[in-house]
Amino acid sequence: MNTDRIKHILARVEKPGRYTGGEYGELIKDKSKVEVRMAFCFPDTYEIGMSNLGMRILRHCLNKKDYLWCERCYAPWTDMEAEMRREGVPLYALESGDDIKDFDIVAFTLQYELSYTNAVNMLDLAGIPIYASERGEEWPLVIAGGPCAYNPEPMSDFIDVFSIGEGEETLCALADLYRECKKNGVKKADFLKKAAGIRGMYVPSLYEVSYNEDGTIKDFRPKEEGVPAAVEKAFVTDLDGVDFPTEHEMPYLETVHDRMVLEVFRGCIRGCRFCQAGTVCRPVREKSPETLDAQARELYKNTGYSEVSMCCLSISDYTRLRELIDKMLLWTEKERVNISLPSMRIDSFYRELMEKAMNVRQSGLTFAPEAGTQRLRDVINKNLTEEEILKGCEAAFDGGRSALKLYFMNGLPTETDDDIRGIASLAQRIVDLYYSEKRGSPKGVSVSISVSCLVPKPFTPFQWFPQDTADELLRKQMLLKECITSRKISYSYHDGKVSFLEAVFARGDRRLSAAIAEAVRQGQRFDSWDELFDYDRWMGVFEKVGIDPAFYANRRIGFDEKLPWDHISCGVSKEFLIKEAKKALEGVTTPDCRTRCSGCGMQNRGCTVCKGGEKQ
Amino acid sequence: MNAPEKYTVRVFWQKRGNARYISHLDTQRAITRALIRSGLPLYYSQGFNPHPKLVFALPVSIYQEALYDVFDIDLCERLPSDTVYERLSAVMPSDMPVIKAAYPKKKLKELRYASYEITLETDLSAEEVLSRFAGEVTVEKKSKSKTENVDISPMIKSLSAKQRDGAVLLKAVLSAASDAYLNPKYLVDFLGGEVRYSQTVRTALLDGHLKLLD
Structure with a gap:
């Protein structure tokens, strides 16, 4: 892009390279030859957004169309935003430098609830009316997708169309429809009705909600005939066949994941009851080692990165991991490329890898027991026993490692103080295990425990359970602090107030759009950044718009209540989730999908995991 | 111990346009990756963490452009300098073009x-x-x-x-x-x-x- 008009600004802001584009691999198209201009916006900083694989995949699919040019846009940091507003520079796209208000389609990916204010603020900074109802024919179509779109309601006042599920195929269908309608002068309202007919596309303005006196939802229905009552998520069936970008922009700035990323498989066989990705990404679909190896080689050739990271929910559950690693080691050792296997289980295969391959790295040794006692691990269906954890630690210690990290969660359903104490004693047993034998490290063992707070998420068995209040979470955090006596154990925990806000929006309904708009008006942004999160301002916002945030976060929701996201279907049935919620309260576990099919609903939608995963 | 043969090649390049907003550290990383993409037979340092040799005559400060600038790289083979130029210029960011490559006449110092x-x-x-x-x-x-x-x-x-x-x-x-x-x-x-x-x-x-x- 031509940066002349902002050169004075760029001289005054931090990290100007965030705002100029021009990286190696940047995709430039001839403006005069494209019919549809699209800006793909990531509502956080460049360094975070550039690392997002989903956005990279979708832009790749969209840009394969000659008639369309999909550019990038990230949220400017506060210093840049202030300069842009002062100098009257609206939000622009990084490739062309053109104002996104002049684009045809503005797309947002919603990866976490605390980026909602950024998304709305980006519209405002672009000079685009934030409310969908205020955008006439002359304004861009504003769409959104990503994991948070599974409960699109809090953002529904701002977005014209939500894309639910995996967008590789359906976003392209939406773009085709847009092009067709633009050519034929179809009005926005008619376009939206047609869009609602594409699988996974949800048009919030075509539905109306009514509420009971207690604030719960009474009814949610389409305003007119022909609009589907429920929106079924889209997903691709053949991962080997779907397009995967093996060349992309090479950021100058150091991004969060500054390496090659290889998507190994989608979905998860595990069924942890707090995990939304574990439900909404079903069914499990694997790529073949042949495809992955070929993609990794291409990526290496095109990027020059010297590390490749495997991306999926649980790498150890990839059925052909050994085959894949063996294939890749044939060239990665020679080329000095490191293979990193995040969150790999410490089992015999892991030990074997450590012995034979110097350039397979584990990005730090981590375990995620999530809960401190077996009872509570059964409640959350985390099928990991203390014995397995200790055996893994022992193997790691024997292999010369002396530092490890444990992840836990506070505020899980049925959690008692004994469960909190259990976290400390588990960590202590690991320390004791280290010293039960003479080991080499002069500094001794280091166990760090990191504790987050449960955010009950839509489409999980825990969606009906209340979140602990911030006060109660703090009490538990302090209790755990008291229980830790060894100086070999370090302890960190998340701010319960941040998790509270996440829970409000995770389980929120349409009325929350007013709170988001007000918060943006008051200058709230980058809520996921500690230095800019402002709890007191948020509480003032809720009071001003007359919303009780505890209604969303801390309330026990009845199984028979209408949920704000009931009109969205992720393929897993509500009956299954209720069954799992009840089993959780009884402390009964559910086996993983490979061991036995639990009938979650995906078995009718092409899932073949329990039959060995063969393609249909 | 016999260290492998190495051949130092001087690359003449520019840092211009929007590349002036890129710090020296980020520039170094970008060029290292370009060197790997080029497929040139790079000579790696022999340490614990081997990396391709890349020495700048004088780092260009952020906000400044450079129209005549040099960095030296080490190769394991003595390739014609035109080959180095062609392979590298095909994979450099457009705002960091390579002008030519040559075997050095003078020392960087x-x-x-x-x-x-x-x-x-x-x-x-x-x-x-x-x-x-x-x-x-x-x-x-x-x-x-x-x-x-x-x-x-x-x-x-x-x-x-x-x-x-x-x-x-x-x-x-x-x-x-x-x-x-x-x-x-x-x-x-x-x-x-x-x-x-x-x-x-x-x-x-x-x-x-x-x-x-x-």
Whole structure:
């Protein structure tokens, strides 16, 4: 892009390279030859957004169309935003430098609830009316997708169309429809009705909600005939066949994941009851080692990165991991490329890898027991026993490692103080295990425990359970602090107030759009950044718009209540989730999908995991 | 122990346009990745964490452009320099183009001076700008440990100025020896608030005889 008009600004802001584009691999198209201009916006900083694989995949699919040019846009940091507003520079796209208000389609990916204010603020900074109802024919179509779109309601006042599920195929269908309608002068309202007919596309303005006196939802229905009552998520069936970008922009700035990323498989066989990705990404679909190896080689050739990271929910559950690693080691050792296997289980295969391959790295040794006692691990269906954890630690210690990290969660359903104490004693047993034998490290063992707070998420068995209040979470955090006596154990925990806000929006309904708009008006942004999160301002916002945030976060929701996201279907049935919620309260576990099919609903939608995963 | 043979090749490149917003550290990383993409037989350092050898004559500061700049790389094979040029220029970012590659004639440490063109947005005339630099030029220099006032005039080899397109174009040859490098930003700093905006382009790297470092 031509940066002349902002050169004075760029001289005054931090990290100007965030705002100029021009990286190696940047995709430039001839403006005069494209019919549809699209800006793909990531509502956080460049360094975070550039690392997002989903956005990279979708832009790749969209840009394969000659008639369309999909550019990038990230949220400017506060210093840049202030300069842009002062100098009257609206939000622009990084490739062309053109104002996104002049684009045809503005797309947002919603990866976490605390980026909602950024998304709305980006519209405002672009000079685009934030409310969908205020955008006439002359304004861009504003769409959104990503994991948070599974409960699109809090953002529904701002977005014209939500894309639910995996967008590789359906976003392209939406773009085709847009092009067709633009050519034929179809009005926005008619376009939206047609869009609602594409699988996974949800048009919030075509539905109306009514509420009971207690604030719960009474009814949610389409305003007119022909609009589907429920929106079924889209997903691709053949991962080997779907397009995967093996060349992309090479950021100058150091991004969060500054390496090659290889998507190994989608979905998860595990069924942890707090995990939304574990439900909404079903069914499990694997790529073949042949495809992955070929993609990794291409990526290496095109990027020059010297590390490749495997991306999926649980790498150890990839059925052909050994085959894949063996294939890749044939060239990665020679080329000095490191293979990193995040969150790999410490089992015999892991030990074997450590012995034979110097350039397979584990990005730090981590375990995620999530809960401190077996009872509570059964409640959350985390099928990991203390014995397995200790055996893994022992193997790691024997292999010369002396530092490890444990992840836990506070505020899980049925959690008692004994469960909190259990976290400390588990960590202590690991320390004791280290010293039960003479080991080499002069500094001794280091166990760090990191504790987050449960955010009950839509489409999980825990969606009906209340979140602990911030006060109660703090009490538990302090209790755990008291229980830790060894100086070999370090302890960190998340701010319960941040998790509270996440829970409000995770389980929120349409009325929350007013709170988001007000918060943006008051200058709230980058809520996921500690230095800019402002709890007191948020509480003032809720009071001003007359919303009780505890209604969303801390309330026990009845199984028979209408949920704000009931009109969205992720393929897993509500009956299954209720069954799992009840089993959780009884402390009964559910086996993983490979061991036995639990009938979650995906078995009718092409899932073949329990039959060995063969393609249909 | 026998270290493998290595051949040093000098790459002449530019850092221009939006690349001026990229810091030296980020530039180094970008070029390292370009070297890997080029598929050239790179010579890796022999340490615990092997990496391709990449030595810059003089890092370009953020916000500055460079039209004649060099870095040296080490290869395991003696390739024709044109081959190095072709392979590398195909994979460099467009704002960091490679101009040519050659086997070095001079050592990098023969670098003594660098020449600059600094465009100043200012109400001062070219004569006024020059007159400011007539005597001592004392600026505040910050290093990691201390801040001190230094007279930089001995490090200014030559200076000229003229009006161009409503701005003042300051041409300067400044010391760039490894123990006496003068960043051109100090000239702009010295003029203080009278400069609204400046753009600095490094036009050449020179040896002690003011000949190009090639």
